[in-house]
Amino acid sequence: xxxxxxxxxxxxxxxxxxxxxxxxxxxxxxxxxxxxxxxxxxxxxxxxxxxxxxxxxxxxxxxxxxxxxxxxxxxxxxxxxxxxxxxxxxxxxxxxxxxxxxxxxxxxxxxxxxxxxxxxxxxxxxxxxxxxxxxxxxxxxxxxxxxxxxxxxxxxxxxxxxxxxxxxxxxxxxxxxxxxxxxxxxxxxxxxxxxxxxxxxxxxxxxxxxxxxxxxxxxxxxxxxxxxxxxxxxxxxxxxxxxxxxxxxxxxxxxxxxxxxxxxxxxxxxxxxxxxxxxxx
Amino acid sequence: xxxxxxxxxxxxxxxxxxxxxxxxxxxxxxxxxxxxxxxxxxxxxxxxxxxxxxxxxxxxxxxxxxxxxxxxxxxxxxxxxxxxxxxxxxxxxxxxxxxxxxxxxxxxxxxxxxxxxxxxxxxxxxxxxxxxxxxxxxxxxxxxxxxxxxxxxxxxxxxxxxxxxxxxxxxxxxxxxxxxxxxxxxxxxxxxxxxxxxxxxxxxxxxxxxxxxxxxxxxxxxxxxxxxxxxxxxxxxxxxxxxxxxxxxxxxxxxxxxxxxxxx
Amino acid sequence: xxxxxxxxxxxxxxxxxxxxxxxxxxxxxxxxxxxxxxxxxxxxxxxxxxxxxxxxxxxxxxxxxxxxxxxxxxxxxxxxxxxxxxxxxxxxxxxxxxxxxxxxxxxxxxxxxxxxxxxxxxxxxxxxxxxxxxxxxxxxxxxxxxxxxxxxxxxxxxxxxxxxxxxxxxxxxxxxxxxxxxxxxxxxxxxxxxxxxxxxxxxxxxxxxxxxxxxxxxxxxxxxxxxxxxxxxxxxxxxxxxxxxxxxxxxxxxxxxxxxxxxxxxxxxxxxxxxxxxxxxxxxxxxxxx
Numbered sequence: 001x002x003x004x005x006x007x008x009x010x011x012x013x014x015x016x017x018x019x020x021x022x023x024x025x026x027x028x029x030x031x032x033x034x035x036x037x038x039x040x041x042x043x044x045x046x047x048x049x050x051x052x053x054x055x056x057x058x059x060x061x062x063x064x065x066x067x068x069x070x071x072x073x074x075x076x077x078x079x080x081x082x083x084x085x086x087x088x089x090x091x092x093x094x095x096x097x098x099x100x101x102x103x104x105x106x107x108x109x110x111x112x113x114x115x116x117x118x119x120x121x122x123x124x125x126x127x128x129x130x131x132x133x134x135x136x137x138x139x140x141x142x143x144x145x146x147x148x149x150x151x152x153x154x155x156x157x158x159x160x161x162x163x164x165x166x167x168x169x170x171x172x173x174x175x176x177x178x179x180x181x182x183x184x185x186x187x188x189x190x191x192x193x194x195x196x197x198x199x200x201x202x203x204x205x206x207x208x209x210x211x212x213x214x215x216x217x218x219x220x221x222x223x224x225x226x227x228x229x230x231x232x233x234x235x236x237x238x239x240x241x242x243x244x245x246x247x248x249x250x251x252x253x254x255x256x257x258x259x260x261x262x263x264x265x266x267x268x269x270x271x272x273x274x275x276x277x278x279x280x281x
Numbered sequence: 282x283x284x285x286x287x288x289x290x291x292x293x294x295x296x297x298x299x300x301x302x303x304x305x306x307x308x309x310x311x312x313x314x315x316x317x318x319x320x321x322x323x324x325x326x327x328x329x330x331x332x333x334x335x336x337x338x339x340x341x342x343x344x345x346x347x348x349x350x351x352x353x354x355x356x357x358x359x360x361x362x363x364x365x366x367x368x369x370x371x372x373x374x375x376x377x378x379x380x381x382x383x384x385x386x387x388x389x390x391x392x393x394x395x396x397x398x399x400x401x402x403x404x405x406x407x408x409x410x411x412x413x414x415x416x417x418x419x420x421x422x423x424x425x426x427x428x429x430x431x432x433x434x435x436x437x438x439x440x441x442x443x444x445x446x447x448x449x450x451x452x453x454x455x456x457x458x459x460x461x462x463x464x465x466x467x468x469x470x471x472x473x474x475x476x477x478x479x480x481x482x483x484x485x486x487x488x489x490x491x492x493x494x495x496x497x498x499x500x501x502x503x504x505x506x507x508x509x510x511x512x513x514x515x516x517x518x519x520x521x522x523x524x525x526x527x528x529x530x531x532x533x534x535x536x537x538x539x540x541x542x543x544x545x
Numbered sequence: 546x547x548x549x550x551x552x553x554x555x556x557x558x559x560x561x562x563x564x565x566x567x568x569x570x571x572x573x574x575x576x577x578x579x580x581x582x583x584x585x586x587x588x589x590x591x592x593x594x595x596x597x598x599x600x601x602x603x604x605x606x607x608x609x610x611x612x613x614x615x616x617x618x619x620x621x622x623x624x625x626x627x628x629x630x631x632x633x634x635x636x637x638x639x640x641x642x643x644x645x646x647x648x649x650x651x652x653x654x655x656x657x658x659x660x661x662x663x664x665x666x667x668x669x670x671x672x673x674x675x676x677x678x679x680x681x682x683x684x685x686x687x688x689x690x691x692x693x694x695x696x697x698x699x700x701x702x703x704x705x706x707x708x709x710x711x712x713x714x715x716x717x718x719x720x721x722x723x724x725x726x727x728x729x730x731x732x733x734x735x736x737x738x739x740x741x742x743x744x745x746x747x748x749x750x751x752x753x754x755x756x757x758x759x760x761x762x763x764x765x766x767x768x769x770x771x772x773x774x775x776x777x778x779x780x781x782x783x784x785x786x787x788x789x790x791x792x793x794x795x796x797x798x799x800x801x802x803x804x805x806x807x808x809x810x811x812x813x814x815x816x817x818x819x820x821x822x823x824x825x826x827x828x829x830x831x832x833x834x835x
Contacts, residue, residue: 001737007650009642009644010647014666016670019685024680081567081571082574089567099575102575103574109816110815111765111766112792114581115799116799178556180560180564181560208672208677210767211767211768211792238679254684265669268668268672
């Protein structure tokens, strides 16, 4: 009886997920039927004019990939030092705990508050530095996204860095290596794929971020040509256009949701796979 | 003096537990316990000795069917508790009749000392009056010699006690249900020598009311407290007789080698 | 000999420079946190008064008049507060039992194939962007019922909480010594009794911490609520009507220039709420450690 209940809860989780996939696919059926999967994916048209409606996801897919990868690159110079700081140099000390909780707090701030801060503080700065005409755009969004994913990237990397066995490090020290050389020749190679997995999972986070990006990217339907350009991402186009959507447009938005679901699922799956391999070793 | 046996009287003692052709396997075709036949006498201490991996804990845990937690383990043969085959009985009933004490003290962390002693009643939903409860707690704690040490802090968590006290609390928890047999799986292996000695003395007292089957890899412990001893090796019951005989005049060569410290 | 020492020296310098770099860049990470909190505090503290918690959001006109007169904007976020509480409560009621039961099953059969599948699916759910969850719940609840509702919002939050609860339950139960379960069973108690009366109470601290952290995570979620609960300008107790929430109100204030003054105090309050939940979770985790 009780075992049945436990089993039932698990089955429910599986059913929920299956139903999620089903409703995404069935919801986007109309859009894919109208335009075809590949035309929908690779077309950058987005024209809601009644009679000649034309929808495609490409502008949003590129906007999402640009902002997320740029955020990933921007976050490395900060998350990697934090990971080394908490996982190697000051492992298990008070100061590492302090830095750790600061980073935790960064993870706790809601997306919309990041968006506000980006809008009211970062945008004017970007404008005055001449990095962007209106302050909005790919670069602004990426900077905020980078701050948002630092906690994810650094905590996972730190976990793997701290798991590097002491014997290996001591081996290198005994040959006269400096700490930097130990980090370079022992810590990074051993923890490497775990660190990599941390960044892959952080990328997964960035891809799905909605509110902060919606408030900062400018929401123009175009493929961004430069860092200062405005654009749109898959998540933010759903958030922005959903309110007035019905029929074919709604179906197209759901189709974008499905694409986003697939992309994040693949990225997360890869990240977990690399991580499990590293843990299993 | 404890160990001098009146064999005539012994044979009149009722057998609480009997193993008949007991075989236990973890993986298909590999036996962890092979064809064990033995009878455990009432109100005595029987020790099971042997090198690690010889199947002694496995045999002990077959009595209260703890193996059922691991579906891959198969048990055949008959294990008779008061003449009834435990493998045919309801598992929960068996476990109420056969108390168990584990290697590491494991009082329930969320319960007070008082509740820990009564845990068997509580978890089985057996209702007892307030007065009876107090009596059971006092009696059980007295049985294990813990009453005087904890009577003023019965409502505190058991986890504040020392290791030896915790283990005695766990024994009290098992004793509270008045089991027919007490199964002990190396109960002192996690304790220091002084705490161990206290528990050994207490077991000799407990013997007056209970039948005890104890697994130990400590030969001197077996010699000190047990009436009968089993020696197991590679899943086989090599030798089983009264403790004095097994230590002074073992019949099997393997027993002799083990007791003289040649392996283990 | 000379080159040797200079090589040594340059290695030493590189090592020191790298170390300094690690420290400096780690420290820099705190800057955005400080800046964000500073901005929210500076601009938000003035509005945090009694009526902020007890009154509904003002309309645009009232706010404009007050701002022009140099007063504080009247009204508050009571509608969002009530909505957030109701929807999080619904999410807890739905997600916690299911999540804990599934988590128990995973920790009881860690190696089984079925558990592996459930675990992967829970991870998939956890990695799904919250806006996609919003889209899905729109299709499941809003469309069939014909209206945006707090109920839909609660379910969306529950979907976000579920994988977090499953995971924290499994991790907590894994930490308990196996002998605890055996001790319970050895006393003759049934499987369900041992789990419900021995294991779960022992794991209480970890489970509660997990629930608090999950609540603090979904409390700031905006995107899925835009697609499900929509928002409301008055306090709404009927869960089948559109409902507001604190983050939704921030979004509304952000979109109405006259109400922009309320953005910061609402954000400040939301941040404080999340911070308090996190601190509480940490305290409980420390106190109830088995």
